[in-house]
Amino acid sequence: MKRIAILASGGDAPGMNACVRAVVRAGSHRGLDTFGVKDGYEGLLHNQFVSLHRHDVSNIIQHGGVFLGSLRCDDFFSPEGRAQGAAALRSFNIDGLVAIGGDGTLCGARALHEEHGIAVMLVPGTIDNDVPGTDWSIGFDTAVNTAVEAIDKLRDTAEAMEKVFFVEVMGRESGALALHAGLSSGADAILVPELPMDIDELAEVLNRAILRRSRSLIVVVAEGRAAGGAFALADRIRPQIKLECRVTVLGHIQRGGVPSARDRLLASRLGICAVKALAEGKTGHVVGEIDGDIQVTAFADLTEEKKSAPLALLDLLPDLF
Numbered sequence: 001m002k003r004i005a006i007l008a009s010g011g012d013a014p015g016m017n018a019c020v021r022a023v024v025r026a027g028s029h030r031g032l033d034t035f036g037v038k039d040g041y042e043g044l045l046h047n048q049f050v051s052l053h054r055h056d057v058s059n060i061i062q063h064g065g066v067f068l069g070s071l072r073c074d075d076f077f078s079p080e081g082r083a084q085g086a087a088a089l090r091s092f093n094i095d096g097l098v099a100i101g102g103d104g105t106l107c108g109a110r111a112l113h114e115e116h117g118i119a120v121m122l123v124p125g126t127i128d129n130d131v132p133g134t135d136w137s138i139g140f141d142t143a144v145n146t147a148v149e150a151i152d153k154l155r156d157t158a159e160a161m162e163k164v165f166f167v168e169v170m171g172r173e174s175g176a177l178a179l180h181a182g183l184s185s186g187a188d189a190i191l192v193p194e195l196p197m198d199i200d201e202l203a204e205v206l207n208r209a210i211l212r213r214s215r216s217l218i219v220v221v222a223e224g225r226a227a228g229g230a231f232a233l234a235d236r237i238r239p240q241i242k243l244e245c246r247v248t249v250l251g252h253i254q255r256g257g258v259p260s261a262r263d264r265l266l267a268s269r270l271g272i273c274a275v276k277a278l279a280e281g282k283t284g285h286v287v288g289e290i291d292g293d294i295q296v297t298a299f300a301d302l303t304e305e306k307k308s309a310p311l312a313l314l315d316l317l318p319d320l321f
Contacts, residue, residue, distance in 0.1 A: 001032065001095040001096055001119075001278060001279055001281075002032060002033060002093075002095055003032065003033045003034075003035065003092070003093050003094050003095050003096075004023070004027055004032050004033075004034055004035070004094065004095060004096040004097065004098065004275065004278060005034070005035045005036070005037055005049065005089065005092070005094045005096075005097050005098070006019075006020055006023045006024070006034065006035075006036055006037065006052075006068075006097070006098040006099075006100070007036070007037035007040050007041070007043065007044060007068065007097070007098075007099055007100070008020070008040055008066045008068055008069075008070040008099075008100040008101055008105075008125065009040030009041050009070055009071070009072070009073065009099060009100070009101040009104065009105040009108065010040065010070060010072055010101045010102050010104045010105050010126070011070070011072075011101075011102065011126065011127070011255060012064075012065050012066050012070045012139075012255055013125045013126055013127050013137070013138050013139025013140075013142075013143070013255065014064045014065075014127075014138075014139045014142035014143070014255070014256070014257055014258070014259035014260070014263055015125065015138040015139050015142065015259040015260075015263035015264055015266065015267040016065070016066035016070070016100055016125050016138060016139070016267065017057075017060040017061060017063050017064075017065070017066055017067055017259075017267075018060075018061045018138075018259060018263070018264045018267035018268055018271070019100050019123055019125065019138060019267035019268070019270060019271040020036065020052075020057060020060070020066065020067070020068060020100075020271070021057040021060055021061055021268070021271070022267065022268040022269075022270075022271030022272050022275075023098050023271040023272075023274060023275055024036075024052045024053070024054065024056065024057045025054055025057065026271065026272040026275035026276065027275050028053065028054050030275065030279055032275070032279070033051070034051075034052045034053075035049045035050060035051055035052060035092065035094065036049070036050045036052045036068045037049055037050075037068065038050060038068055038069050039068070039069040039070070039071040040068075040069065040070050040071050040072075040073060040101070040105075041071075041073035041075075041076040041081075041085060041105075041108055042071040042072075042073040042075075042076075043068075043069065043071070044073075044076075044085045044088050044089070045073065045075060045076070045081060045084050045085055045088065047088050047091070047092070049088075049092050050068075061259075061264055061268075062258055062259070062264075063258070063259075064142075064255075064256045064257050064258060064259060065255075065256065066100075070101070072104070073108075076108050079115070082108070082111050082112060082115060082116065083115075083116065085108075085112065086112055086115075086116035086118055089112075089118060095119060095278075096119040096120070096121070096278035096283070097109070097112070097118060097119065097120040097121070098120075098121050098123060098271070098274045098275070098278070099120060099121070099122050099123070100122075100123045100124075100125040100138070101122075101124075101125050101126065102124070102125065102126030102128060102130065102131055102137070103126075103130060103131060103305065103306050105122065105125075106122050106124075106131060106286070109121075109122045109299075110122075110284070110299045113283060113284040113299060114284070114299070118283075119278060119283035119284075120283060120284065121274040121277055121278055121282070121283070121285055121286075121287055121296070122285070122286045122287065122299075123138065123267075123270045123271060123274050123287050124136075124137035124138065124270075124286065124287075124288055125137055125138035125139055125267075126138075126139060126140070127139045127140055127142075127143035127170060127177060127254055127255060128140075128170065128171055128172075128173075128174045128176060128177060129174065129176040129177065129307070130173065130174035130176065130306045130307045130308075131286065131288075131306075131307060132286070132297075132302045132303065132304050132305070132306065132307045133285075133286030133287075133288045133290075133297040133302055134286065134287075134288020134289055134290065135288065135289050135290055135291070136266060136288075136289050138263055138266055138267045138270065139255070139259070139263060140176070140177070140180075140263075141260045141262045141263050141266075142257060142258075142259045142260045142263045143170070143177055143254045143255070144177060144180045144181050144184065145260055146250075146253060146254050146257055147167075147169050147177065147181035147185075147220075147250055147254055148181050148184045148185045150167070150248075150250055150253070151167055151181060151182075151185040151187070151218060151220065152185060154167060154218065154248055155185070155186075155216055155218055158215075158216035158217065158218065158246075159215050159216040161244075162215045162216065162243055162244075163216065163217075163243055163244050163245065163246050164206065164216075164217040164218075164219065164234075164237075164241065164243045164244070164245045164246070165216070165217070165218050165219070165245075165246050165247070165248060166219045166221055166230040166231075166233060166234045166245065166246070166247045166248070167187075167218060167219065167220050167221065167230070167247075167248050167250065168221045168222075168223050168229050168230035168247070168248070168249040168250065168251075169181055169220060169221070169222060169223065169250050169254060170222075170223055170250070170251075170254050170255075171192070171193075171222035171223055171224060172222075172223055172224035173193060173224055173306060174193065174194075174222070174306065174307070174308065174309060175190075175191075175192020175193050175194050175195070175222045175308075175309040176307075176308075176309045176310070177222070177254070178190055178191070178192050178220050178221065178222035178309075179192055179309045179310075179313050179314065180313070181220060182218075182220035183313060183316065183320075185218065185220070186218070187218045187219065187220045188205065188206065188209050188214070188217045188218055188219060188321065189202055189205050189206065189217075189218075189219045189220070189321055190219075190220045190221075190317060191219065191220070191221045191222060191233070192222045192309055192314075193222060193224050194308050194309050194314060195314055195317065199233075199236050199237060199240070200240075202219070202233075202237060203237055203240035203241055205321050206219070206237070206241050206243075207240070207241055207242075210241065210242055210243060217243065219233075221233060223249075229249070230247045230248075230249060231247050234246075234247050266289060269289070269294050270287045270288070270289070270294065273287045273294045273296065274287045277296050282296060284298055284299045284300070285297060285298050285299065286299070286302065
């Protein structure tokens with residue numbers, strides 16, 4: 001193996017720059033020429049390759065986002081688009097590809113591997129933490145801390161004004177972010193896709209808290225929990241509780257910001273492992289952290305398309321609420 005490429009695709013996550021840095025430096029250490037692909041699979045279709053050297057990735061580990069760019073690419077969902085991407089890699093004599101991203105990036109990487117024989121390794125990078133083959137994805141820890149900090153600030157004003165705050169966090173199909181942020185901030189209720197809770201149940205939980213003389217209530221809602229999100233839930237619950245309701249949608253603020261030390265370290269470990277695996281001739285794997293160890297899992301051995309929120313944390317909710 002002489003030439004490798006790296007791209008990030010889909011939604012950005014804090015720590016992706018640290019992974020790019022690790023891949024470039026691990027490649028340089030092994031005498032490999034490393035290329036970055038601008039704007040993910042979209043840039044791949046348009047031959048947007050840039051040569052990367054050690055100095056090109058200096059002073060980026062502490063920055064959020066990803067300096068290569070990370071766009072979604074609808075064309076890559078088609079066989080023709082993937083064939084075009086594979087041809088682009090071959091035209092630049094790329095021997096191996098490291099792709100950073102979530103479930104959509106995994107689908108693209110898997111298709112490149114299975115349909116065109118491209119040597120590819122997937123590094124999970126998503127604040128949803130829903131990629132199988134790893135306990136933790138790059139960006140999740142930072143996003144949880146960003147959400148907790150915001151919820152703590154909202155709690156202050158909710159306490160002063162005796163209100164219920166519905167806080168919507170990201171997680172259209174996974175409640176991992178809502179669950180971790182809600183438990184860490186002492187939320188009074190957490191609504192996630194994996195655990196049903198109807199309006200009457202939620203009203204009962206909140207009214208019990210009000211009877212305990214709680215001046216402030218926080219309800220953390222995963223954005224995909226119900227149609228209309230937190231705004232719709234607040235509208236439906238208002239007639240059943242005594243406190244006034246407010247809604248805050250954290251939105252894309254959860255994607256940005258300085259990556260945590262944990263995300264920087266995780267990204268560095270995963271990036272180095274991806275390069276080592278490619279250099280050893282491995283292909284078609286997810287590189288992840290499992291029980292504290294960095295491991296690779298073949299695409300064919302993945303038992304699920306998306307990972308759900310951890311059951312051990314879901315089991316805590318009945319005791320807390």
